[in-house]
Amino acid sequence: MSFLSKNFSYETISFGQFIDRVEAGAQKYLRALSSERPAEHATHLEQDFPSIANDFQLPHELAFVKANSHSSPLRISGPVAMWLHYDVRMIGRPEI
Numbered sequence: 001m002s003f004l005s006k007n008f009s010y011e012t013i014s015f016g017q018f019i020d021r022v023e024a025g026a027q028k029y030l031r032a033l034s035s036e037r038p039a040e041h042a043t044h045l046e047q048d049f050p051s052i053a054n055d056f057q058l059p060h061e062l063a064f065v066k067a068n069s070h071s072s073p074l075r076i077s078g079p080v081a082m083w084l085h086y087d088v089r090m091i092g093r094p095e096i
Contacts, residue, residue, distance in 0.1 A: 022078040042071030
């Protein structure tokens, strides 16, 4: 995936269709959106995928991260090369 050349397109499909296509060898990347007003709300695994949320647990040492998280999107790919990254949410005006 390259955001510079935009060699991908966005598509809304069911989770079952996504899995079927990945199993067939398609290069797909799932980035879950909020189930309620996705243009306005961040996605949260516990709210948007409650049936599988308990399968994803942070260790106790990362309790601060969980208590201060902005979102927890479900991301799955196959076979796609994706760089490791994290998103930062700024609150208020940064110090100068």
